[in-house]
Amino acid sequence: MNISGRLCVVVGGGLVAERKVGGILNADGLVRVVSPVVTPGLATLAEHHTIEWLQKDYSQPDLDGALLVFAATNNSHVQQAVCRDARMAGLLINVADTPEACDFQVPAVVRRGELTLGVATNGASPAVAAMVRRRLEQEFGEVYGVLTVLAGLIRVQLLAEGRESGEVKLLFEKILCDDIVQWLQQQRWDEVQQHVETILGWSPGMVREVLNKVIS
Template identity: 50%
Template sequence: MYPITLNLRGRRCLVVGGGAVAERKVQGLLAAEAKVSLVSPDLSPALRELAQAGRIGWQQRAFVPEDAAGAFLIFAATNRPLVQQAVLRAAQEAGALVNVVDMPEACDFQVPAVLRRDGLLLSVATSGASPALAAVLRARLEREIGPEYAVLARLLAALRTPLLKLPLSGPAKKMLFQKMLDSDILQWLRDGRKQRAAAHVEAVFGHLLPVGRILDALPDAPWTDTNP
């Protein structure tokens, strides 16, 4: 397996099935801003609500091979082996990436257990060997990786864009970010000491960048302490 994240924004993705498993696949695709089509004679209440709201397309019938045409990625999420096999063959013929639930050996990709912290995306995969273990590891990450990591990720991204335009060497730029990461900034953010965090950013980058303006443009502003 080769680890990768896919940009599915605006891509047509097909889910075959209408139960709980299909529901999870659809929710993940919607979170990735994919254009979701679903084929199933019936849907779970949650999926039916999404279809009625126009968030997904729904063909209320059995799968036919032509459904795979034009899809970038396909999930076979039914409990019927013959349908699963038919979806697999159609996806392969259409050149689409395919994931067949409960058939890891037939899949082009596996779906990891995912933890989202705003723009931060963490995933754990076991190459299909044990989704339960992946879920346990994800839960551990959720306990250890708090919202302060997302704040730091936004901050670093906002600093990186203008810094890349400066005539500094690659090692010099890397050293600046390392000063950030080697500090206690995560603990300050976790404790609500945003003013202390902002002061450290100013100390590291203030001689190069308009730090105050950059900080004020972030959704985490104002950079004042939130705990007494």
């Protein structure tokens, strides 16, 4: 889902709310927090105007303009009220303490530029989702963001050349070998250049142009 520039309302200001806010900001969403009290982390974000903070108890108009709603208070009556109001307004809601009431659940996420890895357990064990996320962070370092930029630039060019999708698929099977990750990691650009040139039959200048964009 693309929430870039769209308003997400988080009701509650504890550590759970803070984590949901972090996820929304990482996805470039806009945040409104509604809570009489918030964590120091959320207070700092509000001071810097990174988020809007309505320092009050929740009421229905707080949801105005929202795309998504997160109910993250420690009060079940408030949770139910937020849930009911969101449903009435046709908004999608995440209810932190009631998985079965969620229209959507929040996965554990690793971001590497354009590449996003999400881990979900359908609510069975968020702790397992977090554990797998930590392992993925180790396995898939920043180099995968670089790889994604490179492959994206090559792909745009191949599509502009009018190559058919079957051919594009086969070319990427060859380009995305295990070695390329290591070459990028070690900044062995000559090897990357040679590899891409051989597979695509592009001129050295054309490949260099793409690599320069990746390096910059």
